Amino acid sequence: MRSLTAVAPSGDFMGSKLIAASPRAGYASYLISLFDTNTMALAALIDGNQVTGIRTAATSAVAIDVLAPTRGLRVTLIGSGFEAQGQLEALAATRQIESATVYSPSLTSRARFVEKFALLLPSVKVSAASSAERAVRDADVVICAARSHDESPVLRGEWLRPGMTVVSIGSTLPEQREVDSEVIRRADLIVADMPEEVAHDTGDMLVATREGVIFEDKLVSLSSVVCKEGSFRRDGSSILLFKSVGSALQDVVIAEMLLLRARTQLVGTTLPVGIVPVAKWKAPTPQEPVAASTA
Template structure:
């Protein structure tokens, strides 16, 4: 029978290390673009419906995430549907709200683990909200972190960030500027766009050998890192190659400045599978840029389903949706 997981169960069974491992397997297997087609958008006057779908190359569960938005009431619903690739059976339905946040941070942790220099990391976090907190939790699950410096515009937000992450047992300090947080960092996490869409990270601040995670510029009008960051990057890794290069404000601004991005940008799939090299020396500046994709949602959702079954959690659909012979 089809398993149903609400958001509470998803949170209960979720594991950062499990998610990162599932994503590593998914990206190592994914190679054909047809497996993960471009996302689609249906727009009404006061609503829109976005769909991300995929059939993973590891022959695991295929499926889709549907995002429904009612603009008039400012409400959003996330639904993930998973199907067996060999039988077409509907295996699970999940509330995708928390998965959407988890998968972004877990994928960033996978990329950072592969790009950052060996050894304990000194982490700078620009931003203090949900994504920023998730990213630090995800990084701490895969790498040793010896120091964290956080900046966001409001001192109260910085204090809350430190308080809410106290369970990690990390040395976290608040800084009064993004530059102060970034100057000595080996890993920089950008998880907050400025209100006027000006970059929050300037490339001149970066120390040699640093790695950058950028998740906040996913549309042409959005900005997070400046052109100098992308100029200094010896390698750019993109979770969705064409979307990052052609549809993000950071990449468009860099192109206007005459920066050749295509020659130094590779897909996360090529990095994880070994088809593209990662860090070549300790002085390189490396950049991971993310816009999100179905492969991330499906890998993390499938991991949650497996862990829920092992724990005997979730409910079952009271009726069966039977595949039809064709």
Template sequence: MSTDGELPKDLPLFLTDADVASLSDWPGAIEAIRTAYKAPGEEAGTPGRIFAQTDREWLRIMPSVPPSGQLFGAKSIAGSFADGLRVSYLISLFDKDSADLVALVDGNRVTGLRTAATTAVGASSIVPSRPLSLGVIGSGFEARSHLTAFSHVLEFADIRVFSPTPANREAFAAEFDGVFGTPARAVGSAREAAEGADLILCAARSRDESPTLQAEWVGPNSAVVSIGSTTPAQRELPAELMARAAAVVVDTREEVVHGSGDMIAARAHGVEVDSLVVTLNAVLTGETEIDVERGIRIYKSTGSGLQDIVVAEMLVVRARAEGIGTILPVGIVTSRK
């Protein structure tokens, strides 16, 4: 505690879920993510998730001091099982120079926006610059948002989608058929979606946490995007596919290598995981070069606070320029120590 605390010169801004919806777009989010991952940074700037939990409540904190931008902070995810499962997301942003509280942002929509935007940047780093045959496994929110984000950085030759529910895959194909200047069609199996594809998007969770993609379905020079194995218990890719990979590009090394069920399982099967992994930052800065034409390239993501903070800062900058959001009537003091 200090007695010489002072209020910030500018009171904090609050962005509601509706504000975030009105300010969001894919190009802005993708550019914010790309800029952050292209900047030289330190791993200590974005540590792993912090958990607190009881049998009834849990709290997850995802902090980050991004290498780019003017703001830093954390996303807090609060969950309660008192009445089913209820979850809320709050992003708090502070000024790097003054440590003043700059903004509070409802993180509900930010999470989906930053996830697909980051994957789009990651996918573009492992595929050649030509029209791609895309196989999609899954037809829910993640599959839809990722396909839409991909359309801003990739060109498609054709799109094949599989979902275990025929009506869902047919609806997905109908929704996207011709939207990006290419046909989209539903297929009867995950294998049919994957075989012959230049890029395979895995965006479906299996009920028993078994892999949704098999190694023999993946061509020798295909790219795979995996976003559904973000905890030690979750599985999406088989160890046999990891063993065939030329490189695995990750958004956060520590979290993916030690926190993803796919990587844990691969290591247990004798795969030298550490020798395969390269960070998205290393690829975008040119520190590591990926041959996008040869070998199986995999992009794996578990998400990080870095992504939340840089996208939230983009939204705050836009909000101030456009007069959107609510200026809070009070702020918190910043103390000199």
């Protein structure tokens, strides 16, 4: 059981995402709860699975928009599942995509991915590759949205060429790996949504540290890059890496947006029983002004 908590920037709601996961059972559930900060009443319960995919893809799209070349992009996706599909949809909503190449170990999954996006993005050349290395070969942007069953890296630094932007979203815990240490070593700049967590709690970075790869001096936050705090290189020779682990703030902001839309559109299900706030402190009473003492 894992929990992530945050207060929305609006100040109207606070919330948490609970993740209940069992490797033994092979399942996980994601639940977001929102509370009204004025009354502490439960405002909404939202299925967090879709929200997790939306916020992860949206954050990657923001990172790619500021890091990748401004022209039409040749995109490679390693992975063909829910997360990979969300990544391509979000990027297509924000940037021009020239072509999209997918690799997945499953031939059937690759074919299904190509079929879906050939219809969804008719102006984009969508194809499948027979190996991850071949898929990466001509890409401007490489999006890793898959992990191998034995947690060995799915992207190797020796495949990269100057000018590439790499996105890694599939390694968020110490035991997980998605890119090898050579990717981290070759990256001229590493951008993270949560730099401290990326550096100290993800398997990719922990292994790189054990193997002597120094990256702290080139690790910066996505917010600082978006807000142009400092400088970063985006030229024809730089290899840029965006590594995302996600944050409670991303979940709560999107959950708040969904709640407000649901109220406006009169959709959703009203809970038959509410969670009634409990009075824990006596409300403050107005105090009589205290006269200033004189000496």
